[in-house]
Amino acid sequence: MTERTALKNKIRQLDFSLLETALYLDAYPNDAGAAGYFRQIRCELDKATAEYEEKYGPLTYKAGLNGECWKWTSDAWPWESEVDC
Numbered sequence: 001m002t003e004r005t006a007l008k009n010k011i012r013q014l015d016f017s018l019l020e021t022a023l024y025l026d027a028y029p030n031d032a033g034a035a036g037y038f039r040q041i042r043c044e045l046d047k048a049t050a051e052y053e054e055k056y057g058p059l060t061y062k063a064g065l066n067g068e069c070w071k072w073t074s075d076a077w078p079w080e081s082e083v084d085c
Contacts, residue, residue: 007052011059014045 001009021038028034053059 004052004056007048007055011045011048011052014041014048017041018045 018038018041021034021041025031025034025038049059
């Protein structure tokens with residue numbers, strides 16, 4: 001597994017954990033432990049996403065606007081680089 005794939009998998013896992021914790025907090029909004037866990041996971045996800053985007057480019061359209069042009073139009077398309085399914 002490449003470093004890129006490992007980092008993308010970490011982002012997927014953190015995103016899943018964040019979503020599941022948010023759903024739990026919908027039912028139990030006063031659970032301080034879960035709220036702390038949510039903040040921790042969100043921070044880890046933000047860091048991992050920033051690292052990925054710094055090394056490999058944007059993961060979403062929100063990160064792709066770079067001044068005058070869309071960044072992903074100047075980078076390789078997914079099928080032009082490594083396969084990380």
